[in-house]
Amino acid sequence: MDIKLQEVGFSYAQNTPFEKRALHDVNIAIENGTFHAIIGHTGSGKSTVLQHLNALLKPTEGQIQIGEKTIVAGKKEKDLRAVRQKVGIVFQFPEHQLFEETVLKDICFGPMNFGVPEQEAEQRARQLIEVVGLPPAILEKSPFDLSGGQMRRVAIAGVLAMDPEVIVLDEPTAGLDPRGRQEIMELFNRLHHEKNLTMILVTHSMEDAARYADAITIMYDGESVLHGTPREVFSDAEKLAAYRLEVPHIIQFQKQLEAKIGRKLNTLCLTEEELAKEIGQLVREERDQS
Amino acid sequence: MMEKMIFGRFIPGDSFVHKMDPRAKLIFVFAFIFIVFVANNIPAYIALVVFTFFIVFVSRIRLYFLINGLKPVLILMIFTFLLHVFFTKGGDLLVEIGFVKIYEEGLKQGIFISIRFLVLVFVTSILTLTTSPISITDGLETLLNPLKRIKVPVHELALMMSIALRFIPTLMDETDKIMKAQMARGSDVTSGPIKERIKAVVPLLIPLFVSAFKRAEDLATAMEVRGYRGGEGRTRYRQLKWTGRDTIAMVVFVVLAAILIYLRIYY
Numbered sequence: 139m140d141i142k143l144q145e146v147g148f149s150y151a152q153n154t155p156f157e158k159r160a161l162h163d164v165n166i167a168i169e170n171g172t173f174h175a176i177i178g179h180t181g182s183g184k185s186t187v188l189q190h191l192n193a194l195l196k197p198t199e200g201q202i203q204i205g206e207k208t209i210v211a212g213k214k215e216k217d218l219r220a221v222r223q224k225v226g227i228v229f230q231f232p233e234h235q236l237f238e239e240t241v242l243k244d245i246c247f248g249p250m251n252f253g254v255p256e257q258e259a260e261q262r263a264r265q266l267i268e269v270v271g272l273p274p275a276i277l278e279k280s281p282f283d284l285s286g287g288q289m290r291r292v293a294i295a296g297v298l299a300m301d302p303e304v305i306v307l308d309e310p311t312a313g314l315d316p317r318g319r320q321e322i323m324e325l326f327n328r329l330h331h332e333k334n335l336t337m338i339l340v341t342h343s344m345e346d347a348a349r350y351a352d353a354i355t356i357m358y359d360g361e362s363v364l365h366g367t368p369r370e371v372f373s374d375a376e377k378l379a380a381y382r383l384e385v386p387h388i389i390q391f392q393k394q395l396e397a398k399i400g401r402k403l404n405t406l407c408l409t410e411e412e413l414a415k416e417i418g419q420l421v422r423e424e425r426d427q428s
Numbered sequence: 429m430m431e432k433m434i435f436g437r438f439i440p441g442d443s444f445v446h447k448m449d450p451r452a453k454l455i456f457v458f459a460f461i462f463i464v465f466v467a468n469n470i471p472a473y474i475a476l477v478v479f480t481f482f483i484v485f486v487s488r489i490r491l492y493f494l495i496n497g498l499k500p501v502l503i504l505m506i507f508t509f510l511l512h513v514f515f516t517k518g519g520d521l522l523v524e525i526g527f528v529k530i531y532e533e534g535l536k537q538g539i540f541i542s543i544r545f546l547v548l549v550f551v552t553s554i555l556t557l558t559t560s561p562i563s564i565t566d567g568l569e570t571l572l573n574p575l576k577r578i579k580v581p582v583h584e585l586a587l588m589m590s591i592a593l594r595f596i597p598t599l600m601d602e603t604d605k606i607m608k609a610q611m612a613r614g615s616d617v618t619s620g621p622i623k624e625r626i627k628a629v630v631p632l633l634i635p636l637f638v639s640a641f642k643r644a645e646d647l648a649t650a651m652e653v654r655g656y657r658g659g660e661g662r663t664r665y666r667q668l669k670w671t672g673r674d675t676i677a678m679v680v681f682v683v684l685a686a687i688l689i690y691l692r693i694y695y
Binding site (some may be wrong): 194222226227232247248419 | 490492493605606608609610611612613614615629630634635638639
């Protein structure tokens with residue numbers, strides 16, 4: 139499912155003295171089946187954009203196309219349920235949305251709201267609890283008895299259970315330990331590849347964006363200012379600095395290395411693995427020459 | 429939705445009213461509420477309205493905020509107005525349609541009551557619009573201090589009030605967040621049939637309570653860590669200062685009260 143934002147603007151508290159224009163001239167095209175990252179400094183408007191992606195907020199300027207549905211500024215929309223079923227959002231600290239008596243019921247909450255029969259919802263829950271890496275026995279427990287990391291996985295399973303075509307992630311790893319971070323990101327990456335889900339990651343972690351995204355949009359001061367593949371976006375450190383962002387650590391490392399040895403590597407490496415391979419290659423070449 | 433709530437909001441400024449001591453403002457508003465009921469004839473109501481708009485002018489609060497403050501009581505206002513118009517008898521008969529009879533006295537009382545509402549809402553709104561919640565609680569605590577002698581836990585009550593006020597915006601933010609998270613899961617309190625909406629309240633309230641309790645616990649720990657031991661011997665960072673400004677306001681009030689009482693007796 140393609141999502142396209144065209145000239146989108148949004149003002150909070152419109153037509154009151156507290157009116158605040160949070161977004162203007164936002165243009166983002168998210169292609170079906172891609173892993174798209176939206177990055178930006180704190181207060182750049184990325185969370186506001188996120189809420190437009192399944193019509194929790196409606197634009198006050200411009201228009202948004204979500205699959206078949208087009209949401210135009212100023213027009214009343216009645217049935218947004220279909221859109222919300224297709225675009226699942228994993229909010230920041232999603233564990234705060236848990237409320238049911240058991241994990242099973244909580245995972246079933248979403249799908250049953252969208253008219254999935256109880257039996258099928260339960261079947262999905264049993265399957266998904268393993269996908270997110272938790273033992274099935276946890277289904278009968280109260281979500282409030284779990285650890286923070288487990289609660290987050292349950293909440294993620296609750297969103298996945300709606301069987302969305304697009305998953306929007308808002309800082310999904312905030313507050314997790316390094317290992318938990320990696321596991322959660324790997325989980326989404328796996329879902330992206332195995333189920334061909336379109337992923338939209340809203341983050342300020344340049345590392346995650348570099349490692350997982352196919353395309354990146356940079357937000358600055360309520361506006362979408364830069365689009366491209368990670369290599370394109372991260373090749374210009376000065377431009378990023380103007381948007382109050384840094385290139386990923388691994389690229390900083392590569393630049394320093396290149397300056398030190400006085401030689402350029404063949405490609406811009408986005409992950410540690412890539413860089414290790416490049417350096418290995420370099421070492422081999424050097425050895426062969428001498 | 430939340431950002432439209434204006435009632436009870438503080439708007440910083442540096443007008444005469446903003447700079448008044450919260451104690452003076454509280455006394456003023458409290459006494460004003462009583463004095464409003466002294467008015468019972470046209471000149472007295474004119475005096476009240478003129479005076480109220482004078483305060484509005486002095487406080488430099490935009491009328492927009494006051495009109496918004498009026499919205500929650502609008503239904504009550506209209507209801508009491510209509511009640512008086514249709515059911516109070518006395519004076520000349522103005523209109524008669526079938527069994528509906530409207531008397532002069534009814535119309536007059538209806539208008540009086542509406543003005544009373546208007547004036548009260550405006551003046552109390554000006555109090556909350558020009559005084560930060562913290563100042564209001566500080567003022568209240570000092571004013572109620574004498575009650576400590578009869579073992580009323582004034583400090584604790586004031587603290588409870590200021591904590592409650594402090595957390596209103598936080599809880600509103602939280603509500604908004606959880607509401608959106610549940611909306612994204614297909615449960616919507618803001619639209620749909622009423623039965624569905626009531627069902628959607630539970631998924632909203634439970635997480636909200638859970639986080640409120642957590643917050644309360646954290647706050648209690650944080651206060652204890654910083655050595656909070658109740659109000660005994662506690663000094664203040666914000667000192668309340670009674671100035672000439674406040675005395676002037678009190679004098680103005682006494683004059684208004686005198687005018688209203690005079691009009692009631694001799695008009």
